[in-house]
Amino acid sequence: MCCEVCIFDVSMKNNINIKNRKAKFDYEILDTYTAGIKLVGTEIKAIRDGKASIAESFCEFNDAEELFVINMTIQEYSHATHFNHNPKSERKLLLNRSELKKLHKEVRNSGLTIIPLKVFINDRGFAKMNIGLAKGKKLYDKRDAIKDRENKKRLDRIQKAYK
Secondary structure: OHHHHHHHHHHHOOOOEEEOOOHHHHEEEEEEEEEEEOOOHHHHHHHHOOOEEOOOOEEEEOOOOOEEEEOOEEOOOOOOOOOOOOOOOOEEEEOOHHHHHHHHHHHHHHOOEEEEEEEEEOOOOOEEEEEEEEEEOOHHHHHHHHHHHHHHHHHHHHHHHOO
16 A cells, blocks of 8 residues: 555656747746646546647636636557547636736737747646736847857856856
């Protein structure tokens, strides 16, 4: 019985951290939220294996004002039978009603968008997603970000040479 508890604790400490690396480059993040994801059995198992991607995904409201993540890829679970899931299906995000109303109002009125930033497994073993209320960057903003990053690298190299 002790071995079962130890195996359970090891699986709960699995550090899954799937990031959207291009999000901060393409968008200016104004506000962030943590939402739960409604998943089926094989989807959560695939996420625990690290077989998911949120690189091209975005979030959208449906007619009933429920928030869904679109274009999130969760690869099929390798040990599943014919009950496997669809890799590109829409998945419902779980937030408080007040947060959903606030996000819906911001998206509708000011033309902002909601993008997934990170998918992770919390301490209780549930899949969570950090989402960001974002405003798209213009091309010149992206150029400025690249220029700032390169200047920072050069400065770090110079400081390292004189230490």
